[in-house]
Amino acid sequence: MDKRFKNKMRADKPEVSRRNFIRTGAVLGGGLLIAFRVSAAGRLAGAGMAGMPGLTGAMGSAGGVPPEAAPNAYLRIAPDNRVTVVLAHAEMGQGIWTTLPMLIADELDADWKDIKVEHSPVGKDWNHTVFGIQITGGSSTTWSEFDRYRMAGATARVALVQAAAKRWGVPVDGCKTAGGYVMAGDKKASYGELAQEAAALPQPQKVALRPASEWKYIGKGAKRLDGPAKINGEAKFGMDMQMPGLLTAVVAHAPTFGGKVKSFDATKATAVPGVKQVVQIPTGVAVIADHFWAASQGRKALDIVWDVPAVVTPDTPAQVAEYRKLAATKGLPAAQKGNAESALTKAAKVVEAEYVFPYLAHAPMEPMNCTVKLDHDHCEIWTGTQLPGIDQAAAAKVLGFSPDQVTVNTVFLGGGFGRRATPSSDFVVEAVQIAKASGKFIKMIWTREDDMKSGYFRPAFVHKVKVGLDGQGMPMAWQNIAVGQSIMEGTLFAGMIKNGIDESSVEGISDSAYLESIPDHYVGLHSTKSPVPVLWFRSVGNTHTAFVMETMVDELAHAAGQDPVAYRRTLLKGHTRHLAALNLVAEKAGWDQPLPAGRFRGVAVHESFGSYVAQVVEISMEKGQPKVHKVTCAIDCGVAVNPDGVRAQMESCIIFAQTMALYGEISIEKGMVKQSNFYDYRIARMYEAPVIEVYIVQSTEKMGGAGEPGVPPMAPALANAVFAATGKRVYKLPFMNNSFSNA
Amino acid sequence: MISLTVNHRSYDVDASPDMPLLWVLRDLLGLTGTKFGCGVAQCGACTVHLNGEAVRSCVTRVSRAAGQEVLTVEGLSANNDHPLQLAWVEFDVPQCGYCQSGQLMAAAQLLRENPNPTDKDIDDAMSGNICRCGTYPRIRQAIHKAASLQQKGGGNG
Numbered sequence: 001m002d003k004r005f006k007n008k009m010r011a012d013k014p015e016v017s018r019r020n021f022i023r024t025g026a027v028l029g030g031g032l033l034i035a036f037r038v039s040a041a042g043r044l045a046g047a048g049m050a051g052m053p054g055l056t057g058a059m060g061s062a063g064g065v066p067p068e069a070a071p072n073a074y075l076r077i078a079p080d081n082r083v084t085v086v087l088a089h090a091e092m093g094q095g096i097w098t099t100l101p102m103l104i105a106d107e108l109d110a111d112w113k114d115i116k117v118e119h120s121p122v123g124k125d126w127n128h129t130v131f132g133i134q135i136t137g138g139s140s141t142t143w144s145e146f147d148r149y150r151m152a153g154a155t156a157r158v159a160l161v162q163a164a165a166k167r168w169g170v171p172v173d174g175c176k177t178a179g180g181y182v183m184a185g186d187k188k189a190s191y192g193e194l195a196q197e198a199a200a201l202p203q204p205q206k207v208a209l210r211p212a213s214e215w216k217y218i219g220k221g222a223k224r225l226d227g228p229a230k231i232n233g234e235a236k237f238g239m240d241m242q243m244p245g246l247l248t249a250v251v252a253h254a255p256t257f258g259g260k261v262k263s264f265d266a267t268k269a270t271a272v273p274g275v276k277q278v279v280q281i282p283t284g285v286a287v288i289a290d291h292f293w294a295a296s297q298g299r300k301a302l303d304i305v306w307d308v309p310a311v312v313t314p315d316t317p318a319q320v321a322e323y324r325k326l327a328a329t330k331g332l333p334a335a336q337k338g339n340a341e342s343a344l345t346k347a348a349k350v351v352e353a354e355y356v357f358p359y360l361a362h363a364p365m366e367p368m369n370c371t372v373k374l375d376h377d378h379c380e381i382w383t384g385t386q387l388p389g390i391d392q393a394a395a396a397k398v399l400g401f402s403p404d405q406v407t408v409n410t411v412f413l414g415g416g417f418g419r420r421a422t423p424s425s426d427f428v429v430e431a432v433q434i435a436k437a438s439g440k441f442i443k444m445i446w447t448r449e450d451d452m453k454s455g456y457f458r459p460a461f462v463h464k465v466k467v468g469l470d471g472q473g474m475p476m477a478w479q480n481i482a483v484g485q486s487i488m489e490g491t492l493f494a495g496m497i498k499n500g501i502d503e504s505s506v507e508g509i510s511d512s513a514y515l516e517s518i519p520d521h522y523v524g525l526h527s528t529k530s531p532v533p534v535l536w537f538r539s540v541g542n543t544h545t546a547f548v549m550e551t552m553v554d555e556l557a558h559a560a561g562q563d564p565v566a567y568r569r570t571l572l573k574g575h576t577r578h579l580a581a582l583n584l585v586a587e588k589a590g591w592d593q594p595l596p597a598g599r600f601r602g603v604a605v606h607e608s609f610g611s612y613v614a615q616v617v618e619i620s621m622e623k624g625q626p627k628v629h630k631v632t633c634a635i636d637c638g639v640a641v642n643p644d645g646v647r648a649q650m651e652s653c654i655i656f657a658q659t660m661a662l663y664g665e666i667s668i669e670k671g672m673v674k675q676s677n678f679y680d681y682r683i684a685r686m687y688e689a690p691v692i693e694v695y696i697v698q699s700t701e702k703m704g705g706a707g708e709p710g711v712p713p714m715a716p717a718l719a720n721a722v723f724a725a726t727g728k729r730v731y732k733l734p735f736m737n738n739s740f741s742n743a
Numbered sequence: 744m745i746s747l748t749v750n751h752r753s754y755d756v757d758a759s760p761d762m763p764l765l766w767v768l769r770d771l772l773g774l775t776g777t778k779f780g781c782g783v784a785q786c787g788a789c790t791v792h793l794n795g796e797a798v799r800s801c802v803t804r805v806s807r808a809a810g811q812e813v814l815t816v817e818g819l820s821a822n823n824d825h826p827l828q829l830a831w832v833e834f835d836v837p838q839c840g841y842c843q844s845g846q847l848m849a850a851a852q853l854l855r856e857n858p859n860p861t862d863k864d865i866d867d868a869m870s871g872n873i874c875r876c877g878t879y880p881r882i883r884q885a886i887h888k889a890a891s892l893q894q895k896g897g898g899n900g
Binding site for chain 1: 759762763766769770771773774775776777778779780781782783785786788815816817819820823827828831832835836837838839840841842843844847865866867869870871872873874875876877878879880881882883
């Protein structure tokens with residue numbers, strides 16, 4: 001997520017006093033409902049949207065689901081004791097299906113077995129407490145909901161105790177709660193029995209959150225609540241939607257970016273058994289059939305003449321050449337202090353390097369899909385999405401509806417990594433266009449090739465770096481010119497570009513702890529244009545900026561003749577959280593101990609999304625490429641609400657980054673994406689998976705995220721290990737395009 | 744009509760013989776536990792057992808399954824108590840969960856043929872199954888655990 005969001009998160013820490021924030025109410029059909037006051041949520045929404053006019057416009061009326069029609073709450077307690085936790089964010093593997101209920105359980109004293117979980121509908125009440133829109137992203141769910149969900153649990157508990165006290169004629173203070181019951185003396189009533197009486201009582205006025213010493217779940221953990229459904233086929237992803245009358249649609253997209261249908265002949269396609277209809281939509285030609293197989297056979301049988309796009313996408317080598325030319329000029333300032341250029345001329349030594357990063361495909365395991373049911377005045381959507389409110393508004397716009405005529409049902413995401421948070425709502429809009437053009441109830445399915453060929457992608461980047469060293473080998477001047485497409489430009493988030501700078505292009509450099517102490521530095525940015533659609537990708541700009549910073553620092557340490565960990569300690573003096581992670585990883589990896597013959601290691605440390613992660617990667621070289629044996633990881637994310645969840649996310653980030661570093665590459669040839677499926681867009685497999693050890697810094701510092709911060713250090717630590725093994729630096733990603741043999 | 748047995752139940756399906764088993768299972772029989780990931784036998788999300796052999800259902804014509812026994816993740820156990828399922832939950836293996844049906848079916852064949860697999864055996868048996876969430880280390884742990892559960896006679900397979 002963008003820097004501005006991070007700044008926002010610091011500035012707008014949600015208030016702890018939530019007396020007028022949470023309200024109680026009755027569930028239709030009986031029970032207690034803990035909801036939020038719309039006005040309070042709206043106030044936070046306004047704060048989050050400042051400076052994002054496009055977003056305000058799009059989202060202005062997007063939250064209009066009337067409370068009567070929707071379970072407008074965070075928590076429902078039913079007469080049968082079921083405690084339903086309603087998630088304001090989407091489960092995409094990161095584990096919030098379990099972590100948010102833990103926050104409630106710690107305050108509510110519910111029986112963990114009674115807890116059920118569901119995704120919320122679209123509505124302002126579920127807007128992000130800081131970002132102001134309904135979004136799952138920026139590694140922010142746990143810290144941004146830490147107070148809100150605990151307060152929901154605490155409010156429910158107080159309401160239930162009040163109801164019990166009234167029923168029994170005892171003082172509130174004489175009641176205890178445990179395991180889903182309120183107790184006083186020999187009296188005992190379940191939460192379900194008390195729910196309706198609690199709902200009828202006035203709003204609890206005094207609700208206090210428990211101190212950390214009383215936490216039973218936070219900091220300890222719980223088994224994944226979505227685990228059982230994900231081992232027997234029960235869990236429903238967007239792809240799994242099946243309803244009576246539902247047809248399947250596949251779309252023939254233009255082979256080149258920006259291509260349009262000139263003409264098409266559907267005669268052969270409609271002759272395929274099972275094909276029901278062929279319709280043209282703005283993005284191509286859709287074939288609708290009884291099932292996927294018929295639809296895909298129909299698509300193969302289409303005859304389409306495509307218009308040649310006005311803007312031809314340059315081939316990758318031409319783009320890199322253009323980017324390198326730009327990197328020789330200063331660009332717009334993203335961060336500057338003193339005069340880097342003149343300071344460089346006074347340096348005892350100048351280290352220079354140029355880094356080339358390709359486009360990357362997110363490639364979540366579940367290909368894009370969206371199910372749409374359209375009536376004359378209502379549209380219902382089922383999909384796995386990180387931006388349900390924006391999708392709702394986008395669908396409404398296509399249909400000429402108001403957003404409250406569109407219902408979005410968020411189902412499990414078969415991986416997100418940013419791909420299911422498209423400001424353009426590309427896959428939702430396309431499905432709605434098909435439903436609109438055909439009048440059919442459809443599930444649109446993209447194949448793996450559809451996703452890999454048409455984007456979105458992590459933008460390609462070139463960085464040119466010059467660092468001036470003083471006589472002791474310490475940096476005194478630093479210049480970094482970045483060249484690449486902005487992921488914000490032309491989107492709803494364009495308002496976040498300030499003075500021409502999309503912070504997400506340079507985050508991790510412009511705000512680097514290393515640069516703070518360097519008197520003369522300059523970070524410049526060229527935001528380029530291309531028809532290739534680009535998007536945030538797990539850890540966003542840090543995917544390339546951390547590589548630049550952490551391999552360059554390693555290079556400087558080598559130039560200074562210093563140990564890479566010791567050199568970093570000197571540069572990071574005073575940055576206690578960086579140092580805590582770095583020192584812990586060095587200790588646990590045995591940095592000071594010798595390695596067996598043939599083994600080598602590299603280190604990196606990086607802050608992103610409010611968390612500080614250091615990693616040591618141990619490798620050997622096999623056939624000119626690194627084999628990763630072990631990764632030791634340390635993270636300071638503040639309080640780790642679900643420690644095993646944090647460990648799981650670090651493991652996930654490390655293997656995700658291993659794929660990115662070794663193999664990740666989308667290249668353009670003749671205006672088209674060259675790669676198409678997993679045989680030419682390789683993903684790390686079981687035999688390549690390293691042993692991973694994760695250590696969590698015991699910290700009471702400000703909470704950060706866990707879903708992404710484990711990604712950035714992995715690739716540079718791996719590159720630094722390759723240098724230790726071969727004496728060769730990695731300047732061009734992915735590693736597989738380099739030869740490290742004959743070292 | 745093509746007759747086949749899926750999870751010990753007989754079905755007659757009206758499908759062309761070249762229709763992949765994956766889409767017969769998902770779109771005609773409503774068994775959506777078996778997943779579509781790549782369509783070209785690269786990712787393993789669609790792994791099912793055909794007469795006990797793990798196959799990629801996305802490239803297996805339904806005609807090959809005619810008169811045969813198909814087992815999908817829905818039929819792995821009656822009560823989520825296959826040793827692999829018990830171990831999967833114990834180690835909190837799934838993240839997004841989309842690939843896990845295929846992982847489980849690949850692992851189930853491994854364990855049946857090799858009750859005490861080494862890390863190398865696991866590498867060989869499981870490297871056809873991609874997990875984009877990177878749950879490999881936990882899958883490895885869980886397979887070892889399931890092997891020991893199976894040897895102690897725990898769980899139902």
